[in-house]
Amino acid sequence: MEALDSYHMMLSLAESFSTPFVIKAIIKLGIPNILAKSDKPIHVDEMCTILQAATGQAHNSEIVRRLMQSLCRKNIFEEQPAGVFGHNSLSRWLIDGTPKSLASFFLLTTSEAGQAAWHHLHELALEVTSSSTSAFAKAHGKSIFEFAANDPVFADLWFGFLDSFGHIIINGVLEGYDGFQSVAQVLVDVGGGTGLSVSKIVQAFPHIKGVNFDLPHTIASGTQNFPGVEHIAGDMFESVPKGDAIYMQKVLHNWNDEKAKAVLKNCYNALPVGGKIIIVDHIFDPHQKAVVDQDLGMLVFTGGKQRSASEWRELLASQGFSNVNFKPLPAVKSQAVIEAFK
Ligand SMILES: C[S@@+](CC[C@H](N)C(=O)[O-])C[C@H]1O[C@@H](n2cnc3c(N)ncnc32)[C@H](O)[C@@H]1O
The missing domain is CATH 1.10.10.10 (Winged helix-like DNA-binding domain superfamily/Winged helix DNA-binding domain)
Incomplete structure (x- = not known):
């Protein structure tokens, strides 16, 4: 050149x-x-x-x-x-204002609070022991979830972003994954956000009783009434509601391994023997620009990361899950359903 x-x-x-x-x-x-x-x-x-x-x-x-x-x-x-x-x-x-709009995502990432995080990125490289902090927390002294709980304008953008991404992802999941029919009855969506995803699952599989489990401020201000869905507030690092199966969409990539293991341990305890966990997340591939960008986004906004297939296997096995299956979702590139059993 x-x-x-x-x-x-x-x-x-x-x-x-x-x-x-x-x-x-x-x-x-x-x-x-x-x-x-x-x-x-x-x-x-x-x-x-x-x-x-x-x-x-x-x-x-x-x-x-x-x-x-x-x-x-x-x-x-x-x-x-x-x-x-x-x-x-x-x-x-x-x-x-349309279900698939990316407007709120642009407004969220270009918000002053969102932009401030990037100014602190280099500080993460100066932490030599493994840490669960993010550039966002360095900038604001609190996690993005705590920030959303205390800033109604940011929370509006955040819920708008969850809904628009949620629509696209759950449609891709329902199109590409055939494992909901075998859920006996109760499906708990851990970190379910607005409840949109589990409501779409219940709509498609009416024998399922949906539980949307999220932080108290999300349940209080980000959700709406969906037929067949119960909203439960709590902290997944303490415990998660019991169910026949657990669904977790774009949650574990927000956390480092130590935190992700703590959530998985609570999920394991909430399932019956033979119960399954259905995770929807990215599969890291260093050659795919979109997922490398997403990995950086996790570092900046939540302190999490995208995981390769072998990292997912290791993480799940560490908490007792077995028979891990990967089901690619062609409609939502680089994301997959990762299914595992207790
Ligand atoms: C990236 S969002 C994904 C939301 C939803 N699953 C989706 O795909 O639209 C992560 C979710 O985890 C929730 N969350 C964060 N910390 C949590 C905790 N300690 N207990 C329960 N939920 C938590 C957040 O409130 C947020 O709704």
């Missing part, structure tokens, strides 16, 4: 943080939703007129055009012709 090419590549990397912030600006202005309501692409001047009518505030069409064009250059939205913008397959993920 020519010296100047690598120089420009590094310059562009230094500025690559800007894209999520331009996306945040566009979401805050409400543009993805305005474009979604129109049956045709809209000129930026008309867009500003609609925005003014909706908010009572004049918008600068030159600035809006520059923001939109910068995203079009990254293949997010389409410009056709100059100044006329419409959705494409990437920008549709930014429409707020």
